[in-house]
Amino acid sequence: MEAVTQQIPLEHFLALSAILFSLGIYGVLTRRNAVLILMSVELMLNAASINMVAFAAYASPELFTGMIFAIFIITVAAAEVGLALAIILRVYRNRGTANVDEVSDLKW
Amino acid sequence: MQTGYILLATIAVPLIAAAVLLAVPSRYPNVVRAFAVAVSFALFGLSLYAFFAYQIAQVEQYQFDLRWTWIENIGMLGEEGITLHLGIDGIGAAMVLLTGIVTFAGALISWKIDYRNKDFFILFFVLVAGVFGVFASLDLFFWFFFYELAVLPMYLLIAVWGSSSVFPTFARTKEYSAMKLTLVLVGASVLIFVGIFAVFVEAGLGTFDLPTLYEVEFDEDFQKIVFPLFLIGCGVLAGLWPFHTWSPDGHVAAPTAVSMLHAGVLMKLGAFGIIRLGMQLLPEGAEFWMPALITLGTINVVYGAISAMAQTDFKYMVGYSSVSHMGYVLMGLATMNAVGVNGAVLQMFSHGVMTALMFAMVGVLYDQAHTRDMRAFGGLVKRMPHFVAFFSIAGLASLGLPGLSGFVAEFNIFLGIFRTYPALGALAILGAAITAVYVLRMMAQAFFGPANEKWEHLKDMSRYEYAGGALLIAFMFLMGVYPSPFVDRIADSVLRIPGIG
Amino acid sequence: MTVAQIIFYLIAALAVGGALGVVLARNAVYAALFLILALLAVAGVYILLGSEFLALVQVLIYAGAITVLLLFALMLTRTTDVAESMTGAQWPLAVVVSMLLGGLLIVTVTTSDWPGDADGTITRILFEDLGAALFTQWAVPFEIASLVLFVALVGAIVIAREEEGE
């Protein structure tokens, strides 16, 4: 562990994270293709990770909590993508589409 | 000698019995029956002991005190936040005795249940535990817990063991009745729940303990706002007009023993709640709202009686007469004077025993004849003399015949009402006269007159039904002829309710 | 403006540009490529935050494995050649809502008081320290993470497997 001075305020990282997160949200809300939605989710996860790591670097590096969290996020993201793609493939095979707005059996 | 374990036992014994019954294989229905009757006899004994061991005119208001701390010093909860606090005053003692009597009689009457009788008795005992719990609890949290415990098994008991009826102009399925009963009662209990939390927060003591909360002097405006929550919330269970229709339909659909407990005991929980939560906790709110209650109570009495007059179904008639008689209880409570409230509590006991007997007798008839239309019968006295005698005694008690419990209770209520509201008192007495009309019409129609040959096969009561009915009748006579044991206990406690003049 | 700052703004611009590409591109494959760009930029941000290990993992797993997986999925679910809208009907509402959310987040970020050095001093974390922590202090969560991965793997196989007669 060593201290480095880069003169970049914490807020900058957080703002970046906020922008990425909002863009991810926008993607999730507008994209029709499930794979593209998944990509937007990845953006949101990354935004969260940036937050974690930034806080860890700036505020409380002692227990590596932020890092560990980021690592777990990546792990979970990997697992999630694997599972989600399996589900998407399954849906596609059954219905011939991967567009989420066409899969709407669970309505009233 | 004064130990709270007796009250704990009245709650624990039925719960343990329910658990034991779970383990009894359902292929031995007679074992189940014998066990259930034995347990309910034990409960009867316990309640009898509690009633007679209760000491009149002691310094402490609540006897058989027992307190087990459950949760404390967490969040808003302070010292003794939620405690299993048991204890009864004279009112509670009378109610505990009533529950014991009706439970025992109900178990005896239920001997004839064949369909899944094990499950029936399990739910039955859970319900009974809840009822005992309400009467004995001195902690708002557990009071409410037991209250819900008593109400909820009712749904299954009616929906599974009940009966659907088709009448010329309308039909009532047991599912409908069970659903309505449960929803209305649970809906009403939401009001109580809100009220309980309002009191808890307003008091700011971090405890649900009732005797502690009784010491608090709540702000008058607060009392006026919160009291209606308890009044309506509990009143619905007591059959308060216009929230009463769950009751006749529920009675009609329910199996016999459930009707007995339901009308005999459960409806008393409501009136008991008005006393325990409403009048004792919020005396000024009670003072403010009682004119409204006595108006509604009068409507209950007259409206219930007139409705009962138009019924041709035994159970509907008894159901509406319950509405009418619970109206007397509400009126008595609303008088806010010692005589009237004393009469209301007496009426709770009296009506409990009397209406339980009525429902038991309707059950005797219905289980054999499979119809409850009183116009279909005639001259039953020839085939079923004991049945007719028992039913008539219940009917005479309900029309307030001296020598039976109804008279003592109603007389006190009338005296109480006349002290404050003479005009309404006259209406109440008129209600008793209407009661005579429908009871005698029913007796003349079904019991006397030329015997209908269609009912040649009807048999008189079985010995279990006989025993259950005789038990109820014994208490009706006891209270009617020698009311002092009841009045002494009740009056002593009534006089300690704040605001009673 | 220090060098680090310049680098940060550069990387941030890349990340935002990549993200915009992901959510706006009309072609799905382009979107995936933009995602790679964004993820690599995030890796750069990690380096700026003094966490080389994470940057490495980010490049390897995210930019490498996950994106490839996504591309595979795109390939396997390609339906028709008919050009269809990539954007759902609720996009105007989504614009408003996500901008609102972003605005709110940025306002929060800028108006709040954050702990830490005002002059932008960060703590750099060394590989050794992190490795030691991961296998001592965080050993149990680490194992659980591996279990999660394993279960996800099995689940993915079970779900995606072609069944008999299908």
Place this chain on the structure above:
Amino acid sequence: MGMSDAWLLPLLPAAAFVALTLLGPYLPRRGDWIAVGAIGGVFVLTLLIIADFTDALAVQGEAFAGVANSIQWLEVPGHLELRLGIHVDAVTIVMLAVVSFVGLMVQVYSLGYMKGDSRYGWYYAVISLFIASMLALVLADNFLLLYFAWELVGICSYLLIGHYSHLRSATEAAKKAFITTRLGDVGLLIAIILLWRETGTFNIQEVIAAAEAGQIGTEILTASVVLLLLGAMGKSAQFPFHVWLPDAMEGPTPVSALIHAATMVVAGVYLVTRMLPLIELVAGGPELLLAIGLLTVFLSATMGLVMTDIKRVIAYSTINSLGLMFVALGVGAPAAAMVYLFTHAFFKALLFLGAGSVIHATERQDVSQLGGLWSKMPITGVTFAIGALSMAGLPFLAGFWAKDEILVSLLDNRAAFVLVLVTLPLTAMYMTRVLILTFFGEPRDPESHEHAHEGSPFMTVPLILLAALTLVSGFVVFDQVGKAMGFPGGIGEIIFLERAHSFEFDVAVGIGSTLLVALGIATAWFAWVARPSVPARSLALLRPVHDLWANKYYLDDLYQAVIDRVVLSIARVVAWFDRNAVNDTGVDGPAYATRYAGYLMKFQQTGKLPNYALGMVIGVVTLALVAFSLKA
């Protein structure tokens, strides 16, 4: 056995009731000996009490105000104390004598009359309960016990009228009797409670004292008195409550004799006698009493004239007699009323028991199917004739003296006097008519006439005893007789000490009334013996009047119509309202509304993932905005 021990009296038959109810089927002879033994015991004890009473009277003279003894029944400390207690004074003594003696006679008589009845044991149980309640009623020193007993005699009457429960008519009559009297009882109960509200006590003497001291407001007092009268009118079958009594004849005849002639129906008279000081405090109270009595007397005399059922004729004569007692009370002559009550109990019980013998022998009770029984049943015939002529008011029989007493007291009130005089020949006429049609002439139903025979000694001995009393009991009106019996001041003084009254026989009134009675008897003899065609011809002439009387002034029909058309309609409307408005709209309505709301809201479930996601984000943004605004 002193007067303060009189509480034992009701307990004896009450114990018999309990024993018979619980053990009846297991006892030899269904336990009738217990019931008869109990009433026998009561009779003996009553004699002892009377002896004690005469002693007390001899010692204390006019200062004697009665003996009281009570126990606490229930108490709400500081608010209410209910006591049960007895009060024995002269009025009580008279009532006790009547109840215990007629009770004993009827119970003995029933041994023969009810023999073989399928509910023999139950009959004796209820009649024991009735006697217990009736004794409690007359002994009561407070309104609570009075009302208690009042209701109990009502229910016993209900049970006994409906004794032949397989008959629809008996059941209906029982119901009618109970409900009609119950309506009056509502008034009584309200009156009792109102008086308690004003005075704080249920004790009759204390209430009267308070009223006389002016402690009760005029309005309350007036209301109480009117309501009290309602109760008395119901029980004593005064107009407009009289309709139940003729129907009550559906019960076994001994019951009619005991309950519906000698004891229960005079409870109203007894109550009014007790409460007379209160009634006289109210302006118009005595006048109301008088009006009710006169109306009842007149209506019953006319209706009795056309009835063909032997028991119903006697029932109307009972209403007539009760009306007369009310009249006497209305003009402030309680002693006359009590004397009439006393003698009436004997000759009316005698009449009913005689009618019972006839019914028992022939199984017919319509006079158009009877006739010529004089030779077959001489004892019944003679005793019945004595009773009938006493009721008619023939000189030197009990009824004559008692009636004369009332007429004398009416002398100051011309209108009432004349009206009562008018009814005298009518009464005499229908009593003679029933006597003639039953015992003389040709038998109209030879078959039943054939089997007719005198009953067992159980039945004839009570008849003879009652007939003997009918012959002599009237003479108690003479002070000398009273003195000879051990009472210091004659009967008037016994009955109402604070209103000492000495009997004066008014020769003119006596002769006048005798002439009128003779006229009635002669008319009856002429119409039904000498010229049997007369009734038929006059019937043709007076058809509308006859119909009016035979249909009981259409009052029963009116009441029935009110019940069927009005009361039951209201009940049905309320029941309909309850089902449709309160339940189906008020309770089910919100349920349906909830369901419909659910139906409407389900459409937000589009099934499309982006919509849900958008919803979530909007929620988050909203919450964030709320948080911001709260922070600001």
